[in-house]
Structures are given as structure tokens and as C-alpha cells.
Amino acid sequence: METPLTGRIRADGEVVTLAEYRRAGGYEGLRRALGMTPAEVQAEVKASKLRGRGGAGFPTGIKWSFVPMGPDAPRPKYVVCNADEMEPGTFKDRLLMEGDPHQLVEGMIIAAHAIEASVGYVFLRWAYRTAERRLRRAIAEAYEAGLLGRDILGRGVDFDLHVHVSAGRYICGEETALLNALEGKRANPRAKPPYPQVSGLFGKPTVVNNVETFVNLPHILARGAQWFDGLSTLSADGGTKLYGVSGRARRPGLWELPIGSTAREILYERAGGMRDGYRLRGFLPGGASTDFLTEAHLDMPLDFDTPMKHGSRLGTGTMILLDDRTCPVGMNANLQRFFAQESCGWCTPCREGLPWVSRLLDAMERGDGRPGDLEKLAHHAHFLGPGHTFCALAPGAAEPLQSGLRLFREDFERHIAERRCPYGGSA
């Protein structure tokens, strides 16, 4: 099984240097891309069926195609890497950046060439200190090697790449809030349209992609769209995916697998199954802002489309387990506290609704749940849904809430009826 994204990452935790990266074929994708026109690079990526790995799964090539091209297009154009990985339970981008930063640098240069961007930013989560150090070093190495700056590889392409360390808010992972933050403004999302491809950073055409999306590009360009599409035979989607497991598994961790691998394979073959004495009750397949799935869904391919048909999302592909000794109400209380705290405060339902949800769940955990509370929670699960709020934060928060209410309703009811947490928890 091929692991193009993680294959070079060293077991000893040290970083892959420029020399090592190049020895393993690094920057060959870039060399090939620079020999192509931007339109050809875009076509190659479109043909690969690469979809955005940040959670929404939007086809990368199509995303790029909305960028105005040609001599009359507004300039400068920007490429921005969303490395503000703050989704609870998600730690895949960290591994990629800490282990093999040149792969990201190369991916970003390719993307820049594809949309004729001249400036790039890696918008990095503040806590990723090691990644920051290693990325800065990799960028310096790339400049020294003529891979960044003026006239890259003598092909007449210019691209400058900067690292911007975020001040640390979950909302910065929302691409337009990220752009506002990068401009030095409050990290509030923007209304779309206009989309960043048209009016992004400083009002200029901008593509924002996730770290994992970028690191696929060198391989697609080096080995071709068909090869990439063929990496997975389990799904209509192409390539590999980083899957993670956290919770009471025997070996929580992160694995690069063909996209469309099942939760059963990930949990039982990679993570070693549940720890002794724990039974699986459910799992959030792709981070905190995805709907709960249950044992019944273990054999479903975890690609972009299948979980949607079952009321959830692939998200970041990093699952969080709910076991039978953990209170589902308490887990939700924990998640909602996070989302309430991370609301940017721009729109009313999110700013005011999430703290109310959080307080209701905390009250239940304290034994202060009251009749009518479930109706209030259900009200929020509905009215915090997509289209009602300004961005996707509150709808994301509503996913574990509404699926939790549906799948573990008895637990919620017992909290209220018994005026205590049956699991002995307290918020």
C-alpha cells in the first residue's frame, strides 16, 4: 500500500531535510508543474479528483477554476495554507508539517503556479511551535535552493512564502475568518459570495487550501492524475487520506490509508479495537463538528459522499470514540462548551445560542436538568443549522448535538429524571 504523504516521515521524530526530501523525489512534481501552463496544472489536479482535506471536500481543481486568470486579473493573487488545525480530535496537519515540511512548501508553490499567485501564507496554529520552527527552516532552505523567490528553477515564476502564526481561535480555520485575521482584522467570517477566489486576502483573488490538500499536489504532479486516482479502489474519491482515532482505543493514532477505508478497518485493524472493558457506543467520524455514527456504520467507506448519506460527514477524517462508560451528555457538554467559547460573536444564533446549549448540558450533568430542556436543545439543534447562521461553526456544533439527542435520548432523559449524571460525571 502506498503512503505518498507520510512515507518519508522519520520514525525518530526528526524532520525530513531538503536533501532527504529531494533524494526521495521531492520537488520533481514542482519541476514538472513549472513546465506546464497554469491551465494544464489545473486540469491535471481536476483530473485527479482531489477533494479538499480540510473537511468540506470541495474538489480542489474546481475551487481553483474560479480564480480570474490572465493578464487582466487583479494582482497580487494569493495562496493561503489553512494550517490552523483546531478541530477537536484532529492532529493530522501537525504530523505532516512537523515531519515533512518541504512537501507542503512544494505543494503551495505548485498551487501558486496554477493560479498565478505570487505570494503565499501558511496560517499556522499558534500551539504548533515545532511545526513553525521546521516550516520556517524549510522555507529558508527552499529560498536558498532557488525554489522560492524570483525566477523559481529558472522558469520565470515568482513566489514568496510566509509563515503567519495565528493568535489562536478555532474560527480562524474558517477560510474567510482566516483571511480577516491575516489582514489584521477581527477573525469574523465573511459573507459569501464573494468567494475568496474572487475577493480574498486584501480583496484580491485567493485560494485557501488545507495542509493535507496541498501535500497531495507534488505527488499528483510528479506521478499523474491517474496514478493518484488509482491509489484508492474503495471509493469514487481518489488518493489516500489521513485517518485518526482518539478515545478509548488500544492504540489511538493516525494512519495514511486509501480514501474510503472503513471505520472498522481503522478502529480494529489500525487502532487495535477498544480497550479492554470498554464497548463502542458511537463515534464522531471526522472531528467534533460531525454527527455521531454508531456500530451500524462501521463498515461504511469513510469517503466524502458515503457518510453524508448516513447523516454525517467525513470531516477531517479523525474520529473521536464514545465508549459505554463515558456519558454522551457530558461529551456533548464538553464539545458545546468548546464551540460556545470559540464563537466569534458575529451572528446572534451562534453567539447567544451556543452558550445556552452549553449551560443546559452542564446543568444536566450537575443534576440540574429540568423538564423542557430537551425541547430547548432540540430547538437549538434545528435553528443553529445550515443557512441560519453566518458561517458553519454553529451548524457544526449542532451536528453532535442533534445526533446525540437522537441516538442517546435515553441518557438525556435519565439525567433529567434522576437529577444526576448516571455515569457519575459532573460538568
Next chain:
Amino acid sequence: MATIVVDGRPYEADPARNLLDVCLSHKLDLPYFCWHPAMGSVGACRQCAVKQFKDENDTRGRLVMACMTPAADGARFSIADPEAKAFRASVIEWLMLNHPHDCPVCDEGSECHLQDMTVMTGHNERRFRFPKRSYVNQDLGPFVNHEMNRCIQCYRCVRFYRDYAGGADLDVFGVHDGLYFGRAGDGTLESEYAGNLVEVCPTGVFTDKTLKRHYARKWDLQTAPSICVHCSLGCNVIPGERAGELRRIRNRYNREINGHFLCDRGRYGYEFVNDERRVRRALAPHGPDRSADPLDPNEAIARVAPLLAGRVVGIGSPRASLEANFALQTLVGPDRFFQGISTRDKRLVDTALALLREGPSRAPTLHEVERADAVLVLGEDAPNTAPRLALALRQTAGVVPRQAVAGIPRWHDNAVRELIQDAKTPIYLATPVATRIDDLARRGQHAPPEEIARLGFAVAHALNADAPPVGGLAPEVAALAEEIAGVLRAAERPVVVTGTSCGSEAVLRAAAQVAWACGAGLCCVLPECNSMGLALLGGGSLDDAARALSDGDTLIVLENDLYERTTAADALLARAGHVVVVDHLAHATGARAHTLLPAGTFAESDGTLVNNEGRAQRFFQVFAPSGHSIRESWRWLRDVMNAAGRAEAAGWHALDDVIAALAAARPDLAGVRDAAPSAAWRFAGNKVARLPHRATGRTALHADRSVHEPRAVPDPDAPFNFSMEGAGVELPLPAALVPRFWSPGWNSEQALHRFQEEVEGPLRGGTPGVRLVAPGAGPIPWWRDPPGPFRRREGEWRVVPLHHVFGSDPLSMLSPGVAQRAPAPYVALAPADALGAAVVVTGEGFAATLPVRVLPELTPGTAGLPVGLVGPLPAVVEVKPA
């Protein structure tokens, strides 16, 4: 025009507008908070949710925010949809989680948009059982009260203060449900537009601090349409009175002038009306201490009337109404009527009027200034002399970049701002010192008035070879002139802004020359609220008055303190045999009066003011002052004329008679008649009620004296009653007669859309006011004589008048808050001229030791002196170390 369907009914819609705008324009009830008609949509509050359906077969639809949804042709919506209604109620419920239930003690209550919207959505049951958050409030200075606990986080305040008005010291702090809208710390809000927060805030976070000192609910305030008296722009205002005290000023929308916003001088300058320095009784001061016994009005009239048998000289005032000045002019005759301003000021205003009348350029309204695509400001420090104009120019800055935005609707405010970034309409500023709108300028010049004029004349020459060239220009100034000319030439709607405040006729002429050379609008700021009216009426200056006055003559001074105008006031007053002062305030001139007649302020009288564009606008009496002594200036003068047996005023029973006499005497001013409907106007036989129909305590207020309801004071001058009886504002009133904005369900000033033809459109019935000044049709009267360069003279400093929004207008300085904001007297000098921390400044009739403000942009050899703070300014001074 597009057609959209709302709840099954077709409505005409402008597809360039958003759905909320269209619904409100059609007078449909749809609640909202973050949207503001002047500031566009941002989609934050989610209050205006409606259902949108794909087509007639779509029964499910989806919730959309009306403010963020284009009114596209054929689009189908529902306001009444149950889910949309439930969602809107839910938004109110969320906003109410932390909002205190303090309406009974909240200053906003009775005109609270949040109250109105809460009732509109039907949310009324509290389901939230947790404690509310609370905040520490800030002291924001004398004008605006802060009560953050009431905040519903609509972001309107920061959007107005920062994005619209260019302020920097109000911001939003914190995140999630812990947002804080305020300053970084306690302290006075710096913007001269901060008072608009009171109206922009949909609830009681920002309220009028001066109102708080003598609070009354909106439903208890007696109001009438009025005009601001604190600068020459003529912003339309709504003064509110209760129990004989003027309580506050609110904005009265006039699309062509002030739109939705006022400056703080206009909003907070009203307190002179309640001041203890008011003259409330007729007085005949006598003896060395000028002690005075009150006179009965008839005694006072009887005392003055015989004087009319002798020679009488009259001094009018640019802060008195056209009617009051005309009455005085009638009393003394045109030859003995003088304008009550210095020769220099009169020459400036006359020049401005002549340029607007004789040249081809029209004076633009502020609304037109806001839409200009190139601007040259010559000499005028608009933020200090005409603040609402400066706010308009701040909007002008966005015009050209917004024109270039394609594919994004104009109302999508944040998206448009993101696209245009720092791009601005080309605006060039040439002023003596830095102004608070210098940040708008592409380029500019800080220079003495002659140099500003020379730049202007050079621009005019570059635009049109018929305009004469300017010799000896520095190369960089010549290049700047070429650049400005190029921009103005390319513009479709250029505007030149100038004014009298830097004291230079040459600057006025240069500005007009530029406007004529490129077909631009000529916006000319004048010194006072009726400077234009007085100039139209005619009459000499104070120096002319001094020449005309023979020893022993009677001198009648109308609403004027000569000591503010001239250093020769003492000499002038000493020569008069009898000085009659008709004014509402006790001042140095009044202290020299033999007879002092108590006049009504703008709030206690009716009349016409002519603003800087030449627009005659009527202000109506807001309340009848208690007692029987105070009366309109024109009435005093009429009574004196009648008592003296003079025939002219015999038929002046009411204001309309004075206006008719004015129109007969001066056909060129006959338009004044049409500035507003006459006192005979009726709706179904009724006058308009000045009091809201819910005014409380109508009978109880006077119950300590009589349990019988007092008879309303009759008003022969205006189509208004001093009472709650009569036509209410919900009826279709002529725009000039709208006394306040209110509509059933819309208690706050957001009721405005019910009075407009459409959102942001004119008021129903058209913009009030009549233009009295029209451009000339003859050949362009080019000025052939540009001034030479400024040359410093040894031992002499040219005085540059420096204006202060708070400080340079004497009436507003009687408001404690305005006085608190005013600077202490000072002299501004160039760094090279700064001889110490304080200097002795002497000039003709002028001597003062003043602290030095060093202004790097000031030219050596010039000295800036603050207007209104150090007495009348000489033309030149000498500066010596203290």
C-alpha cells in the same frame, strides 16, 4: 424594475436593492437590527430571516436573510411562513437572554427599536433560566451615556463610528458572548459625530447624556420640525421640549442635507435655550451697576415706540431669522439697516453669494457632495466649520472605488469594503492647517490663504485657458495644479468645496474659478446659520453702521452680541442715545442696553433660515415659553412699530403676513413663501399636533395650580397645535411639517422608512425648502487678478483663523458639554516661530498672553488664533516672548 412575490402578492422591486430594503420601502413589517439604511447590510443579527422559494412548486423553501438577499426578478419569499416567524422570534429570544428587563428605567424606552422588534416578533416568554452577563460601563464624556448590559451586539455602533465616520477610539473587544463595545478605557469619545450613536444604537447602550439630566420620554416630548442654528448647512432637526425646557435634539431626515446624521455641535448645542443667562423679562437697566427692574411687555413697547420718531439705526444678525431681520429692516428702513457683522466677514459672505449668483456653478446639496467623483477642498476646515459636510466628504471618498466594484451589490457593505480596500475617490485638500479629513486626501497642501488661492487659480487656468495664469508658482505647486486639473477634467460629477473660514476672498474666488472652469458644483461654507439670508437681504457692515450712527441716535440691535464681532463695540454703543437689544441671551451688548426685549430662541419662534446652498428652510416653534414676556423678535419689532403708529406692520398678525410683506418688498425672495405650508394648512380641518397622542400628564402637570385642563396656547403662526389634538404623524404630512418620526409599531426613529418614498429616498412630498439662489446665465465672470505669493513681513504675523467644532460657535458654548470639549485659548505658531511655551500676542484692539501650540504645517510668519475663544481677530499680530 423587477417583480418579486412576497406571501403570494407581487411587488415592484429594484433588483439592485436587497429584499429587506424592498420590504421596508413597501411598508411591510420585517424586523432587523444590524442593517442600517445608510450603512448597508452585513448579515450579523439574523433578525430579518424570511423563507425563499425556488419557484411556485417549492413548498419547503429555505430561510434566508432578507438584508443579504437580492430582490431578483421573479424571486419568491414569505415573511409569514411559520418557520421564518419562529426563527425571528428565536433571534429575539437569544438577544433577550442577557438584555436587562429595565425598560421602565431605561432612557431608550418608548423609542427603542429592540422593544419594537420584540413586540413585532411576538416573543414574550422567558425560557432562559441562567444568570445574565454583566459589564462595567465607561464614562464616554459629556455627550454619550454608556450602558453595555443592554447591548445586543448588532455592530452598528462600530460600523458607524469607524467605517462611516472615520473614528478610531470606539471598537469591539472580546469574543463569543463576551463582546464589549466601547473604548480601550474610560474617556471622551473623540469623534464630533459620536452623538449619532444615540440614534444608531437600536437599544439603550448609547443614550443622550444631556437628555438624562432632564429626562422625558419620547411620547412626552413636544416637537416641531426645526433647523439647526449652529452652522451654515441648515441640518434639519427635531427639538423636543417638556414643561418649558428644551430636552434634546434629534435628527430630522432630509435626504438632500443631513440624511440620518448630525454633528455633536448641532445635537448638543441646544442648552443655551434653557440657560440661566436667558433674557426672560423685558428690562430697562439703569445706574452704574446696570441693575434692572422687569418691565411689563406693554411698558417696554411704550418705552421704545416714541424713539421711532427720531433717527433709528438697526443692526441685524446672521443668527436671526429672515423674518426678524426683515422686520428690523422695515422698522429702520433699508438705508439704516446693517448686518451686524464685520466689514471683513460681510465682504466674504457677499463675495460667496456673488460667486454663486453670477457664475455658472450651482451649489450642490450635501447629498450631491456625497456622490461626487472628484473633490477639491480649498481653504475650508470642514470638520470644524461644517462638520456634516466633512462627514459627507468621508462618504464621497468611497464613490469612485465603489463604482469600480462589479458583481457585488452596493448594499453588501463588508464585501464592498474588502474589495475597495484603501482606494479612494480623488480628493485634494488645500487648507492652512491639518484637518481631520486629511486622511481622505490623495494629496494636498497646507499653506497660507494666498497660496491656497494661487493653487486654485492655477488649477482653473490648467482647466480652462480663459482663466488667467498664475505667475511664479513653485514647480511642485504647478505640478499639483496640473494633477488636480487632470482629475477634475476627467470627473463626471466634480465638486469644489470652499468657504469663508480662512478669511480670504481670494480663496473663494479661486474655488469658484476652478468650479467654473470644469463645470463643478461649488459648495461654499458660510459662517452662520443665516449668513446667506442676511446677505440676500442686504445692508452694510458694522463699520458702515458706525458711520451711519449719529450721536444720540437710537440703536436697535437684533439677536447679536457686537462684542463678538468687533473691537469697536464700545465706541459704537456709547454714541447711541438709546440702545434697544432684542435677544434671548444676556451678553455684553445686552449689558449696555437701555431697553432689553426678551426674544424667543429658534425653539420658541418660527422663521426662515437660508443655508449655504441658498435653500430657505422654515423652522417651527417647538413650545410656547411660559409667562407672556418672551416673543419672537419680529413680533417685538411689529409691536413697537404699531405702537409708534407706523403703518408697515399694521397687517402683521402672524408670520405669514411678515413673509407676504417680505415677498412683496423683495420679489427675489418670494420663494420663502414656499419653504413650508402656511399656517392655514389643515388636514381634514386639523392642524398638526406637536405632542404625541400618548403624551402623559396633560392635566396632571398643572394640577398643583388648577384641576382644569389648561387651554392650549393658540398659534397663529404655524399649522401646529401646542397640544396632542390634531393631525398625527401617521397621516401623510407635507415633508416640511413632519414633527417627528413615529408609526404604529415603530416607536423608534427607525419609523423613518414609513415617511420616505422608499428607503434612502426623499421624504414623501419632496425635500423641504426652496432655493433662493440660482447660478448666473451670463458669461463666466473670470477673476483676472490672482494674488501674489505670501511674503513674510518682519515683526508681523498674518492671522490665520482656526475653527473648532466645539468652541467657535458662541451659542453652543453655553452647553456645558460643548464648553468642556472646547480648547483653552491659544496661539498656533510654526516651529520656527515658537518663541516659548507662551507668548504675548498683540494686534489692532487685541492683546493677550497665550500658550503656544506648535503646528509643524503652519507657515512661518503666520499665527493661528482660535475663532470664538479670544474675541474678534485682528488681521495681523505681533508675537513676542512672554
